Amino acid sequence: MARGELMKKLLASYGRDDEFRAVAEQIILEEEQKNNRVLARSLRQTLDHASSSASQRKTLAPLIPFPDAANDFVERIAPEHTKSDIVLSKTNVRIFTGLMQEFRRADDIRRHGLPVRSKLLFCGPPGCGKTLCTEIFAGELGLPLFVVKIDRLISSYLGETAGNVRKIFEFARKQPCVLFLDEFDALARSRDDTSEHNELRRVVNSLLIFIDRIKPKGFLIAATNLDQALDPAVWRRFDEVIWFEKPDREMIDRFLTMKFKNVKISFDLHPHARELEGYSYAEIERICVQAIKTAVIERRKDVGEQDFRHAMADEIRRRSGTSRLQQSAQEH
Structure with missing residues (x-):
């Protein structure tokens, strides 16, 4: 069957697991026949993983068109x-x-x-x-x-x-x-x-x-x-x-670790968790992103403590301006 027809058939079978798998198997078989072994093996692993995950949750009904x-x-x-x-x-x-x-x-x-x-x-x-x-x-x-x-x-x-x-x-x-x-x-x-x-x-x-x-x-x-x-x-x-409350020190510590998990840093993050108490996740994320961007702009391989402190200073300045605006709005 032509590849285009198979893809149309695959999309049309969304929500019907058995039919979806049968069409996916046809696509994998075609790749094997074309000697695309690596792609075929990768597709089969993805399909098997998806089937395993699907068995752990409720099967979805097909999507109903929204009015x-x-x-x-x-x-x-x-x-x-x-x-x-x-x-x-x-x-x-x-x-x-x-x-x-x-x-x-x-x-x-x-x-x-x-x-x-x-x-x-x-x-x-x-x-x-x-x-x-x-x-x-x-x-x-x-x-x-x-x-x-x-x-x-x-x-x-x-x-x-x-x-x-x-x-x-x-x-x-x-x-x-x-x-x-x-x-x-x-x-x-x-x-x-x-x-x-x-x-x-x-x-x-x-x-x-x-x-x-x-x-x-x-x-x-x-x-x-x-x-x-x-x-x-x-x-x-x-x-x-x-x-959903603002995070406590333990949650901030976990959040910082998560945000820098794929980034090399040259300082200890944990003491900064105490300084960030009272901040929202969105505010803390802005600090982390800005610190990482500074290192990228300066073509350094790691994020330094000064990068983090400068990003914190920017967030403090932003918070101060926002507070003044809110206070002014309340007065009027």
């Missing part, structure tokens, strides 16, 4: 990070491990008349891993990740917003996936807030009903940096609330 009318405010994201790219607290590791186990044994749990946790609320300051964790969580479960663009979802024609929300919730009900609503406070703001438009309050009413009724085949995850702004009735609609 055309909703394409403007939902985007599918391909996970690029793995669990080795994140540092979580022991509590959160335990929670996520439990959630994954529940998902994989969902049928057994439901047969016992018990609910499966599938609606999660992530809370915590910016830069502390909420979005990254969502991506890794979806990747670990083998679920497609759909990110809702809240700014577009809240239509300029406010009367359409509740309808837009209904469309994405209906999709999540049918499609096994992780549906991620970042900046959730923009959609679920307290109805007691007198500055909010009456139409937005009606959107919150609709949202509460949708969250109550939905039973996702995967997970609904909402994230907010402003948990105090959420409507009080939102909290009990979620099966689990997970807090």
Whole structure:
């Protein structure tokens, strides 16, 4: 069979494991017949590894086309990070491990008349891993990740917003996936807030009903940096609330080690963990990246302590400016 036809057949068999493997075997056989032994062996090892991984997780249903009318405010994201790219607290590791186990044994749990946790609320300051964790969580479960663009979802024609929300919730009900609503406070703001438009309050009413009724085949995850702004009735609609705090010294130490694992350094990182307490992961990552870039620019093989300290000084300057802006905004 022509290579192009085989590739089309391979893509068309997505989600049907037996058929997918059969087509992949045909491609490998062709490479063997062409005497491309190295490529054929590599393809077979990849296929065997993928099959082994797939047997450890729930088989996905084929992707359902997203409603055309909703394409403007939902985007599918391909996970690029793995669990080795994140540092979580022991509590959160335990929670996520439990959630994954529940998902994989969902049928057994439901047969016992018990609910499966599938609606999660992530809370915590910016830069502390909420979005990254969502991506890794979806990747670990083998679920497609759909990110809702809240700014577009809240239509300029406010009367359409509740309808837009209904469309994405209906999709999540049918499609096994992780549906991620970042900046959730923009959609679920307290109805007691007198500055909010009456139409937005009606959107919150609709949202509460949708969250109550939905039973996702995967997970609904909402994230907010402003948990105090959420409507009080939102909290009990979620099966689990997970807090992402700024890292403590031990977590910072692990994060620094992770960031420099493939980089040669000429100083001891560990004492700097104490100096970085109170910083978010995003801020610490900026320091690490800037220190490494300095060494690259100067064509040095290792990162020195001065590189790291200069990068820290830049972050302190940035933080100071951000604090002044925030204070000015609050005063006005």
